[in-house]
Amino acid sequence: MTAHEIDEALSALARCSTVLLQEWEAEQRRMEELDALNELGIEQRAGQKGARYKADPVLLSVRLRLANNNARAHRTAAREYVSWWVDVATMAWKSAVLGTPLLYARAGAAAPDILMAEEDLVVVPKADDRTRRLEEFSAFLAPPFPDSTDGHDDEHATATADLAASSGLLVRRDGAGEVHVVDDEFPEARRRRLWGGFWVEHRIPAMPQPDELDSLLARTPPEAAKRLRAAAGEVVRAAMAGVRMSELDDGDTPWTSTESAEYDKLSDMLDQLTALLAAYAQAITDSLPAVRGRGSSQVDTASIS
Numbered sequence: 001m002t003a004h005e006i007d008e009a010l011s012a013l014a015r016c017s018t019v020l021l022q023e024w025e026a027e028q029r030r031m032e033e034l035d036a037l038n039e040l041g042i043e044q045r046a047g048q049k050g051a052r053y054k055a056d057p058v059l060l061s062v063r064l065r066l067a068n069n070n071a072r073a074h075r076t077a078a079r080e081y082v083s084w085w086v087d088v089a090t091m092a093w094k095s096a097v098l099g100t101p102l103l104y105a106r107a108g109a110a111a112p113d114i115l116m117a118e119e120d121l122v123v124v125p126k127a128d129d130r131t132r133r134l135e136e137f138s139a140f141l142a143p144p145f146p147d148s149t150d151g152h153d154d155e156h157a158t159a160t161a162d163l164a165a166s167s168g169l170l171v172r173r174d175g176a177g178e179v180h181v182v183d184d185e186f187p188e189a190r191r192r193r194l195w196g197g198f199w200v201e202h203r204i205p206a207m208p209q210p211d212e213l214d215s216l217l218a219r220t221p222p223e224a225a226k227r228l229r230a231a232a233g234e235v236v237r238a239a240m241a242g243v244r245m246s247e248l249d250d251g252d253t254p255w256t257s258t259e260s261a262e263y264d265k266l267s268d269m270l271d272q273l274t275a276l277l278a279a280y281a282q283a284i285t286d287s288l289p290a291v292r293g294r295g296s297s298q299v300d301t302a303s304i305s
Contacts, residue, residue, distance in 0.1 A: 003292060020082075034064040038064050080191075096291040097219045127183060135164050135169055168189035238273040
């Protein structure tokens, strides 16, 4: 891809991400409005004989369920789409700094709801050999038709399927019952192989490791580098808020007032994660011309000297 094509792609991703984020916000507001109406209706009908079975409150409950489903679906879709934007922006940043090409296929590798052309799948990392061998052995031990009488085979089959899914793999059996473990081509599996634990554990695209980030920022103009470091830090802090929330949830003792307040604060941070990812992607998108300009000036200076 040329620099112009990359900029056009990132601009389109920014525009479409904004649309999807706005649609998610609208669905969230609708869900909250219906929830408030439902709660008010429950209070008003308290003590009224047969009130819960009337048509209107039941219709409201149905609409609230649908709104909840829509809000969740939009939330998931927005995270996936914005994460794609982050992925392309990150690849473009590395391309600008290192002078490496960005392939059309790689730019589309994390696109949600789209199957890639077979020849383009080569840009998506394959699962590592150790994981593949472990999955093959586990699938070999799992019978094709689990015996549900004691539950043990069901548990093993479920664990085998979970391992395959988390690694972006697909287990198939041929007509002879032979096990074949292949790289799954669907978007969720591609994300898992592209981003590993970042996506599996935190539902965010892969972020540059500290050493890599320092190297990229060192070749980025100072003002842009400051913005990018801050934006990346906000994403990581919000993702880590989810980790801390899980630790609190797993505790065996009742929460103290301090822990309750901490949980609420962490929840607010985690709720902002998709927006923070969008801000990070926008920061990279905005900085690319300056990054390219800095690279060009360095090359020109080097050639003069």
